[in-house]
Amino acid sequence: MASTPLFRRIDVAPAYQKVADAIEREIINGRIKPGEPIGTEQQLVEQFGVNRSTVREGIRVLEEGGLIRRDSSRRLQACLPRYNKLATRLSRALILHEVTFRELFETSMTLEVASVEGAVERATNENISELADNLARSAEVVEKPAALAELDAEFHVLMAKASQNRVLQLAREPAAQLFFPTTEMIVGGVAEGGARLVEAHRHLLDAIRRRDKAAGVLWTRRHLQDWRRGFEKIASLDRSVEHTYMEHAYAARQ
Amino acid sequence: MASTPLFRRIDVAPAYQKVADAIEREIINGRIKPGEPIGTEQQLVEQFGVNRSTVREGIRVLEEGGLIRRDSSRRLQACLPRYNKLATRLSRALILHEVTFRELFETSMTLEVASVEGAVERATNENISELADNLARSAEVVEKPAALAELDAEFHVLMAKASQNRVLQLAREPAAQLFFPTTEMIVGGVAEGGARLVEAHRHLLDAIRRRDKAAGVLWTRRHLQDWRRGFEKIASLDRSVEHTYMEHAYAARQ
DNA sequence: AATCTAGCTTTGTCGGACAAACCGATAAGA
DNA sequence: TCTTATCGGTTTGTCCGACAAAGCTAGATT
Numbered sequence: 420m421a422s423t424p425l426f427r428r429i430d431v432a433p434a435y436q437k438v439a440d441a442i443e444r445e446i447i448n449g450r451i452k453p454g455e456p457i458g459t460e461q462q463l464v465e466q467f468g469v470n471r472s473t474v475r476e477g478i479r480v481l482e483e484g485g486l487i488r489r490d491s492s493r494r495l496q497a498c499l500p501r502y503n504k505l506a507t508r509l510s511r512a513l514i515l516h517e518v519t520f521r522e523l524f525e526t527s528m529t530l531e532v533a534s535v536e537g538a539v540e541r542a543t544n545e546n547i548s549e550l551a552d553n554l555a556r557s558a559e560v561v562e563k564p565a566a567l568a569e570l571d572a573e574f575h576v577l578m579a580k581a582s583q584n585r586v587l588q589l590a591r592e593p594a595a596q597l598f599f600p601t602t603e604m605i606v607g608g609v610a611e612g613g614a615r616l617v618e619a620h621r622h623l624l625d626a627i628r629r630r631d632k633a634a635g636v637l638w639t640r641r642h643l644q645d646w647r648r649g650f651e652k653i654a655s656l657d658r659s660v661e662h663t664y665m666e667h668a669y670a671a672r673q
Numbered sequence: 674m675a676s677t678p679l680f681r682r683i684d685v686a687p688a689y690q691k692v693a694d695a696i697e698r699e700i701i702n703g704r705i706k707p708g709e710p711i712g713t714e715q716q717l718v719e720q721f722g723v724n725r726s727t728v729r730e731g732i733r734v735l736e737e738g739g740l741i742r743r744d745s746s747r748r749l750q751a752c753l754p755r756y757n758k759l760a761t762r763l764s765r766a767l768i769l770h771e772v773t774f775r776e777l778f779e780t781s782m783t784l785e786v787a788s789v790e791g792a793v794e795r796a797t798n799e800n801i802s803e804l805a806d807n808l809a810r811s812a813e814v815v816e817k818p819a820a821l822a823e824l825d826a827e828f829h830v831l832m833a834k835a836s837q838n839r840v841l842q843l844a845r846e847p848a849a850q851l852f853f854p855t856t857e858m859i860v861g862g863v864a865e866g867g868a869r870l871v872e873a874h875r876h877l878l879d880a881i882r883r884r885d886k887a888a889g890v891l892w893t894r895r896h897l898q899d900w901r902r903g904f905e906k907i908a909s910l911d912r913s914v915e916h917t918y919m920e921h922a923y924a925a926r927q
Numbered sequence: 928a929a930t931c932t933a934g935c936t937t938t939g940t941c942g943g944a945c946a947a948a949c950c951g952a953t954a955a956g957a
Numbered sequence: 958t959c960t961t962a963t964c965g966g967t968t969t970g971t972c973c974g975a976c977a978a979a980g981c982t983a984g985a986t987t
Contacts, residue, residue, distance in 0.1 A: 433939060435733070447765065459968060470941045472726050475970090479689070479733040484762055492949060493969060500766035505759070508738055509843060511701065512754035518839045526787070526840040533783040585772045586780040589763060590844045687970060713937060724972045729939090746980055747938060 434469050438477030441467070446486055446497045457487055457495040502585075506592035513597060517659035520601075524656060527598045528643050530591040531575060535623060535635040537582025542627050546581035550624050553577060557620060561613040568603035574620055575599070581627065597660055605649035615645055688723050692731030695721070700740055700751045711741055711749035756839075760846035767851060771913035774855075778910060781852050782897050784845040785829060789877060789889040791836025796881050800835035804878050807831060811874060815867040822857035828874055829853065835881065859903035869899055 432440070442463075445451045457463070463474045478495065481487045485500030513523075538546070553574050560566040575595060579588045606612040619642035626635035650656065686694070696717075699705045711717070717728045732749065735741045739754030767777075792800070807828045814820040829849060833842045860866040873896035880889035904910065 435939085447768065453769070461968075472729075472942095473940060475726075476729060476733045476939095479730050480737045483734045483737040485766070489969090499769055500762070502766065505763055505766055508754070509759055509763070512739065512756065512759055513840060513843065514701070515707070515753055516839055522838045522840040525791070525838055526844055529783060529787040529841070530844065533780070537779070584776045584779055585770055586767060586776040586848050587783070589767065590780055590784065590848060594840050594844060689970085715937075726973095727971060730970095743938090748980095 434467075434473045435476035435480070438463070438467050438469065438474055439480040442477070442481055443484075443486055451497045453497050453499045455497050457497060459494070502589045502592055506589070506596055509593035510596040513593060514660055519657050519659050520650065520654070521656040523594055523598050523660065524643070524647055524650075527591070527594050528640070530587065530594065531578075531639050531643060532636055533587055534575070534579045534582050534591060535626070535639045536632055537584050537587060538578045538627050539630055539632045539635045541583045542581035543583075546577065547624070547628060549577050550574065550581065550627065554617070554620050554624055557617050561617050564603045564607035564613065567606055567613050567616065568599065571602050571606075571616060571620075572599040574623075578623070578627075601650060602646065604653060605646060608653055609649045612645075612649060616642070619645065688721075688727050689730035689734070692717070692721050692723065692728055693734040696731070696735055697738075697740055705751045707751050707753045709751055711751060713748065756843045756846055760843070760850055763847035764850040767847060772851075773911050773913050774904060774908070775910040777848055777852050778897070778901055778904075781845070781848050782894070784841065784848065785832075785893050785897060786890055787841055788829070788833045788836050788845060789880070789893045790886055791838050791841060792832045792881050793884055793886045793889045795837045796835035797837075800831065801878070801882060803831050804828065804835065804881065808871070808874050808878055811871050815871050818857045818861035818867065821860055821867050821870065822853065825856050825860075825870060825874075826853040828877075832877070832881075855904060856900065858907060859900060862907055863903045866899075866903060870896070873899065 442451075442457065446453075451457065458466075460471055460474055460478070463478075464471050467474065478487070482489075485504050486497065487495055488498045490496055542550075553570055557567060557570045557574070560570065572595065575591075576588075579591055582588070602616075606616060609615075619638050622638040623635060623642070626632075626638060647656070696705075696711060700707075705711065712720075714725055714728055714732070717732075718725050721728065732741070736743075739758050740751065741749055742752045744750050796804075807824055811821060811824045811828070814824065826849065829845075830842075833845055836842070856870075860870060863869075873892055876892040877889060877896070880886075880892060901910070
């Protein structure tokens with residue numbers, strides 16, 4: 420057993436980290452609200468009593484974490500971390516861990532089903548009209564794999580949004596970012612692929628309109644199974660989401 | 674339609690960002706493998722032809738992103754981003770977006786069910802013995818809410834691990850980090866709360882052993898419904914995961 | 928051979944400097 | 958009068974040089 424400690428553990432965190440932590444605390448605690456300015460670098464230098472280089476290193480940490488950003492004039496302000504940016508990091512992590520498409524597929528199935536269930540229960544009229552708008556645009560590009568794939572990804576984002584569950588929105592994002600870019604390859608490689616995709620979306624939207632959960636789940640399953648069948652024609656589910664594919668998705672995002 | 678551009682979009686990214694991007698590319702592409710050294714700051718200064726301050730800012734970006742870390746002697750090396758670290762960031766984002774416990778509960782229900790289904794299908798003997806070990810330790814501290822809550826969180830992490838699905842492991846982590854800290858409050862506030870929790874874990878482990886998916890799902894549902902009932906005794910599901918709670922969870926993690 | 932010590936390296940921090948971009952306000956032009 | 962040009966004053970991005978502390982290395986000592 421440890422004897423009662425005589426001294427507190429002394430803090431050896433480097434200064435830039437302390438700067439970052441201090442600012443982070445203020446934002447997390449709500450003392451600095453999203454959108455409010457943090458102050459100039461010079462002001463931070465004076466407040467913390469450290470060098471500007473040190474302040475700048477701390478700022479980089481927070482900037483990368485999405486807690487602060489620079490507005491149009493490059494001044495610092497607090498902000499709400501965007502799911503999307505963080506999800507990109509996570510997707511990258513998944514790549515490096517060499518996850519397989521099977522893992523991606525299984526998890527996406529779970530999350531998309533949950534997503535549609537939520538949407539059926541709680542979609543607002545605005546959500547529905549966004550989905551309808553997406554569907555209309557999809558129907559127009561049914562023969563263009565690249566455009567259709569992009570709209571497909573958007574459709575599923577909109578459905579997650581319609582679920583009114585932000586935790587779910589966040590949870591599905593990393594997998595979706597890796598999952599949906601393959602849609603283009605699949606739609607392009609399967610006869611009637613585009614038509615089947617739009618058809619599935621149409622039934623999904625219909626299910627949401629009619630508040631028919633069973634139909635929503637059914638068509639989500641079919642939709643993803645279609646993806647899976649298409650995918651297995653061009654690659655193995657058990658291959659890892661490779662670096663090569665990563666480069667592809669990566670270049671497209673830039 | 675846009676006319677064919679005469680000039681390429683000129684690159685205005687600041688130097689530290691380019692440094693970060695360049696190193697990131699090497700890691701993502703696998704030219705630098707996790708564990709391999711990046712080189713000293715001085716070497717990077719020479720290679721990139723920029724000042725050390727600039728290099729250091731770039732390094733901070735990557736460090737925060739989890740792509741590089743400093744080993745025991747503070748030398749830079751590439752590394753696999755830890756889910757846990759990234760998930761912490763996501764949890765923080767969820768807090769700032771003021772998500773409610775209802776959203777957290779709903780999503781966790783989905784993910785934990787998926788998790789147990791995977792575990793029933795694919796748990797290895799090692800997974801099972803880890804779970805058994807956790808269960809044994811839990812039984813010993815059934816009357817100590819803090820210790821039991823920690824073991825509960827670990828149990829669910831182990832179950833996700835047993836699912837052999839790393840995407841799922843990652844997806845459930847952010848919600849779990851916010852969800853499970855409340856267990857302590859709940860177990861402490863409900864008579865027989867600890868006993869019910871251990872009982873549920875026992876049935877879950879048993880279901881995994883017998884490869885009985887229905888039982889696994891059933892007991893996961895019961896387990897989480899227990900949490901929900903306990904939670905509703907002390908707070909409303911529709912209140913946001915507040916800053917005050919955040920501070921609590923935050924302080925405990927440090 | 929094991930240990931100690933001195934020197935070299937590397938990181939974390941500091942101070943100061945300067946060009947470029949940005950802001951605000953004033954002056955010049957239609 | 959409304960727009961445009963100009964001109965300081967700020968602020969950021971980058972650079973240079975410096976130094977203490979901690980780690981590493983290799984020779985010196987026991």
